[in-house]
Amino acid sequence: MPPKSVKELRRFLGMVQYYRDIWARRSEMLAPLSNLVGECGHTKVTKANKTKKKPWHWDAIHQQAFDNVKATIAKDVTLAYPDYTQGFEVYTDSSKLQLGAVITQANRPLAFFSRKLNPAQQKYSVTEQELLAIVETLKEFKGMLWGQQITVYTDHKNLMQDALGLTSDRVYRWRLLLEEYGPTIVYIKGIHNTVADAISRLDYGPVPEDRSTMMTFAQCWCDYTSGQEENTSPYASTKESMNLVFAN
Secondary structure, eight states: OOOSSHHHHHHHHHHHHHTGGGSSSHHHHHHHHHHHHHHHSOOHHHHHHTOOOOOOOOOHHHHHHHHHHHHHHHHHSOOOOOOTTSOEEEEEEEOSSEEEEEEEETTEEEEEEEEEOOTTGGGSOHHHHHHHHHHHHHHHTHHHHTTSOEEEEESOGGGGOGGGGGSOHHHHHHHHHHHHHOOEEEEOOGGGOHHHHHHTTOOOOOOOSOOTTOOOHHHHHHHHHHHHHHTOOTTTTOTTHHHHHHHO
8 A cells, every 4th residue: 555645655665774785776766755755745944944845746656666665575575484593683662553563683574563452552651552562572472482582672761660560550460471571671762663663553444345355364274275175276276376375
């Protein structure tokens, strides 16, 4: 889904630039999008003079560059397998609506995590939401992170306070859970937490009314296995059958 404003485009470019070291022709490919930010985005000078730049426009050249960048990242920035001889780096962040995180080793992503906050969690304080992002990420990837050396990076400095667990029973329970993993929590500036920040602000589209084309993995698997036996599966005649199951 293409960005709808300069703000969304900047967030996308920030996430892309985080992995700039592992894909080629970056500047050439991003040129149309970078130029669009320069044409439509505000600077200190325009804000001081209260002048406006060009209105937001998304043309075919921008869509092509956007698609090329996504295709390149999908090809080159592949998820790596965890190396249990090394430590894990976990970057987490929370917005008012959802949580986001990425687990990396040697700047290679191992897993991404995002989850919407329910109405009750949206009323939590900022500190509670940021702490919840850490807790939910560790719980989600317990099989990978349990008993390992973990460094958690957050852009919320209040999580570094020793008295954090005394604010409420809920936070106290979360701190007890963190002690089971024993992570080292490190504060970083928000500009260095671009991936988790972008994931925590992804726009979720509405659920389509027609859910007939949506299949869970279990449904795809049952369709695949039964079709292979009866030779009626839509995947039976392709060599990439299992890839299609996972893609669906």
